[in-house]
Amino acid sequence: xxxxxxxxxxxxxxxxxxxxxxxxxxxxxxxxxxxxxxxxxxxxxxxxxxxxxxxxxxxxxxxxxxxxxxxxxxxxxxxxxxxxxxxxxxxxxxxxxxxxxxxxxxxxxxxxxxxxxxxxxxxxxxxxxxxxxxxxxxxxxxxxxxxxxxxxxxxxxxxxxxxxxxxxxxxxxxxxxxxxxxxxxxxxxxxxxxxxxxxxxxxxxxxxxxxxxxxxxxxxxxx
Amino acid sequence: xxxxxxxxxxxxxxxxxxxxxxxxxxxxxxxxxxxxxxxxxxxxxxxxxxxxxxxxxxxxxxxxxxxxxxxxxxxxxxxxxxxxxxxxxxxxxxxxxxxxxxxxxxxxxxxxxxxxxxxxxxxxxxxxxxxxxxxxxxxxxxxxxxxxxxxxxxxxxxxxxxxxxxxxxxxxxxxxxxxxxxxxxxxxxxxxxxxxxxxxxxxxxxxxxxxxxxxxxxxxxxx
DNA sequence: TCTTTCTTTCACAGCGCTGTCATAAATTTT
DNA sequence: AAAATTTATGACAGCGCTGTGAAAGAAAGA
Numbered sequence: 001x002x003x004x005x006x007x008x009x010x011x012x013x014x015x016x017x018x019x020x021x022x023x024x025x026x027x028x029x030x031x032x033x034x035x036x037x038x039x040x041x042x043x044x045x046x047x048x049x050x051x052x053x054x055x056x057x058x059x060x061x062x063x064x065x066x067x068x069x070x071x072x073x074x075x076x077x078x079x080x081x082x083x084x085x086x087x088x089x090x091x092x093x094x095x096x097x098x099x100x101x102x103x104x105x106x107x108x109x110x111x112x113x114x115x116x117x118x119x120x121x122x123x124x125x126x127x128x129x130x131x132x133x134x135x136x137x138x139x140x141x142x143x144x145x146x147x148x149x150x151x152x153x154x155x156x157x158x159x160x161x162x163x164x165x166x167x168x169x170x171x172x173x174x175x176x177x178x179x180x181x182x183x184x185x186x187x188x189x190x191x192x193x194x195x196x197x198x199x200x201x202x203x204x205x206x207x208x209x210x211x212x213x214x215x216x217x218x219x220x221x222x223x
Numbered sequence: 224x225x226x227x228x229x230x231x232x233x234x235x236x237x238x239x240x241x242x243x244x245x246x247x248x249x250x251x252x253x254x255x256x257x258x259x260x261x262x263x264x265x266x267x268x269x270x271x272x273x274x275x276x277x278x279x280x281x282x283x284x285x286x287x288x289x290x291x292x293x294x295x296x297x298x299x300x301x302x303x304x305x306x307x308x309x310x311x312x313x314x315x316x317x318x319x320x321x322x323x324x325x326x327x328x329x330x331x332x333x334x335x336x337x338x339x340x341x342x343x344x345x346x347x348x349x350x351x352x353x354x355x356x357x358x359x360x361x362x363x364x365x366x367x368x369x370x371x372x373x374x375x376x377x378x379x380x381x382x383x384x385x386x387x388x389x390x391x392x393x394x395x396x397x398x399x400x401x402x403x404x405x406x407x408x409x410x411x412x413x414x415x416x417x418x419x420x421x422x423x424x425x426x427x428x429x430x431x432x433x434x435x436x437x438x439x440x441x442x443x444x445x446x
Numbered sequence: 447t448c449t450t451t452c453t454t455t456c457a458c459a460g461c462g463c464t465g466t467c468a469t470a471a472a473t474t475t476t
Numbered sequence: 477a478a479a480a481t482t483t484a485t486g487a488c489a490g491c492g493c494t495g496t497g498a499a500a501g502a503a504a505g506a
Contacts, residue, residue, distance in 0.1 A: 106319050154452055171365035191494090192454055198496065214365055215462080215493070216378035222364070377463055378493095414483090415465050421485060438473070438482065453502070463492080471484065476477100 002026040002116055003045065007037035007063065008052040008078065017050065020105045021112075034058025034066075041067045047116045052078045074115045076108075130165065132223050135207040137165055146205055156181075157200050160193075164211065164221035173218040193219070225249040225339055226268065230260035230286065231275035231301060240273065243328045244335075257281025257289075264290045270339050271319075276302040297338045301326070353388065355446050358430040360388055369428055379404070380423050383416075387434065387444035396441040416442075 004026050006017045011032075018028040029046070031037040035057040041049060049067065051060035058066070064075050129138045136145040142158060144151040153161065163181045164172070174190045182188070197219060201208035212222045227249050229240045234255075241251040252269070254260035258280040264272060272290065274283035281289070287298050297319045319338045322331055351362045359368040365381060367374040376384065386404050387395070397413045405411070420442060424431035435445045 156453070169364045171363065188453095189455065191456090194494065195454070195496085201495095213494070214378075217365065220364065379464070411465060412467095414467090417483065418465070418485085420483095424484095436483070447506100449504100449506075451502105451504070453500105455500075456498085458496090460495090461493090464490090466488090466490105468487090469485085471482105473480100473482070475480070 002047040002112075003029070004112070005029045005031060005037065005040055005046045005049045007031035007034065007050065007055065007060070009033060009055050010052070013052070013078070016105050017108065020109050024109065032056075034060060034063035037063050038066045041071055041073065045071075046073050048074045048076060048112055050076045050078060050112075076112065076115060132210060133207065135204065135210065137161070139166075146207065151203055153203055154199070156196055157203060160196050161200055161204075164219065168221040168223055171214055171217060171220050175218075177218060225270040225335075226252070227335070228252045228254060228260065228263055228269045228272045230254035230257065230273065230278065230283070232256060232278050233275070236275070236301070239328050240331065243332050247332065255279075257283060257286035260286050261289045264294055264296065268294075269296050271297045271299060271335055273299045273301060273335075276300060299331075299335065299338065355433060356430065358427065358433070360384070369430065374426055376426055377422070379419055380426060383419050384423055384427075387442065391444045391446055394437055394440060394443050398441075400441060 002021075004017075004021050006014050006028060007030075008014050009032055014030045018030065021028050029040060029044075031040055032055075034051070034055045037049065037051060037055075038058065051063055053060040055063070060077055064077070067073065067075070129136065129140075131137070134147040138145070139162060144153055144158070144161065159181050160177070163177065174193050177193055178186055178188075178190065182192075197211060201211055204211070210221050210223060212220050214220055225244075227240075227244050229237050229244075229251060230253075231237050232255055237253045241253065244251045252263055252267075254263055255278075257274070257278045260272065260274060260278075261281065274286055276283040278286070283300055283302075287300075290296065290298070299320045299322060301322055320334050322334065353360050353362075357370040361368070362385060367376055367381070367384065382404050383400070386400070397416050400416055401409055401411075401413070405415075420434060424434055427434070433444050433446060435443050437443055
């Protein structure tokens with residue numbers, strides 16, 4: 001049985017989480033904004049704290065930062081848009097997971113259970129990881145390890161690599177890549193991709209081989 | 224493109240979902256009650272099944288339970304506002320999401336997309352593949368494998384082969400091929416095709432036999 | 447603010463691909 | 477059988493695409 005804090009200004013979001021969690025036998029406390037969440041976290045011990053990013057008074061990031069000053073409780077972030085996803089990992093706040101709305105309650109509860117379990121067992125936080133030979137990619141921690149050493153990729157390089165890997169063995173046109181990695185509102189040159197592919201390849205060392213060029217079309221991560 | 228099953232006894236609900244889904248390019252099947260939904264789920268594979276809770280003959284929960292016996296398709300539940308208590312039972316059955324009427328079709332579609340995406344990303348990506356003896360063609364990965372070894376085709380050769388295969392056993396005139404593979408804005412010689420067919424045949428090794436010449440007409444991929 | 451890092455554009459070189467042509471081979475017609 | 481028509485093949489010039497370095501432009505930190 002876990003003690004869960006859910007902070008979101010939308011009441012129905014809080015209720016969905018509460019219902020599902022209580023059904024599984026957990027107790028749930030609710031906060032309507034970040035400030036309130038910080039206060040409650042100070043007063044009692046939770047097994048996990050779920051924070052919406054967009055909240056009145058104090059946003060999720062700031063709340064997380066604040067809570068981290070006195071507690072090491074696992075934190076899960078909720079965000080409305082995928083753009084915010086980038087920022088989330090830019091800050092090294094020790095966020096354990098993130099979920100983009102709209103989400104499936106089942107999925108969220110599964111993740112909550114996984115996080116708490118992980119945290120309690122004291123084991124290192126691994127997150128979602130894939131490995132191709134000596135190339136290790138941790139989507140959750142947002143880092144790339146090459147032959148045991150952490151690679152130093154720029155944000156765009158991360159994004160590009162992640163997208164390629166998540167669509168491994170799928171031929172991707174430049175347009176598709178622009179749309180998915182840069183966003184539909186990017187009106188730049190196709191060839192921008194080439195430059196980033198170049199940088200990525202340079203950074204991947206021997207594992208540049210996974211990125212194959214599809215002449216007249218685009219690129220593909222092939223394993 | 225997803226294959227969606229919507230089960231609801233109210234026709235206008237089904238229609239709203241159908242309209243939105245088809246607008247986004249999905250295919251939609253309808254069931255008017257739970258029994259019918261179970262039958263349809265048994266017969267074909269859906270990417271998601273949307274079940275109303277209150278339905279004649281067999282309610283949504285029972286239908287879900289039944290379907291779970293033979294399929295692991297994601298399920299979304301619909302319910303009227305007054306049936307809130309039912310949520311608990313739904314979650315127990317492994318329902319992926321829950322939407323309360325009246326709902327916004329746009330939001331429902333967003334959730335559907337989220338659920339399917341999550342569900343899919345778990346599995347390995349294989350892509351659309353066809354095989355003729357030792358000739359293996361993967362449309363998704365855009366590669367051709369001959370007797371276990373990857374063929375090295377040029378872009379035009381790929382495009383030409385893909386088009387021939389997608390229209391296998393259909394006679395294709397040179398004009399048709401030019402129009403479909405080269406594009407309507409190509410004003411070159413008919414005979415250009417011959418050269419590319421030649422290259423393709425060379426690259427296909429023993430499987431050149433599949434490309435047959437139709438004298439006075441064009442070509443055909445025959446299996 | 448200035449500095450640094452990251453992103454995007456651009457120009458150019460190299461090379462592979464494409465389309466055309468001439469010729470040979472195959473098939474049909476006369 | 478020869479001529480005519482159609483297809484197969486090899487060669488090649490030109491063009492288009494990609495890779496790369498450099499530099500301008502934008503964003504993030506100090």
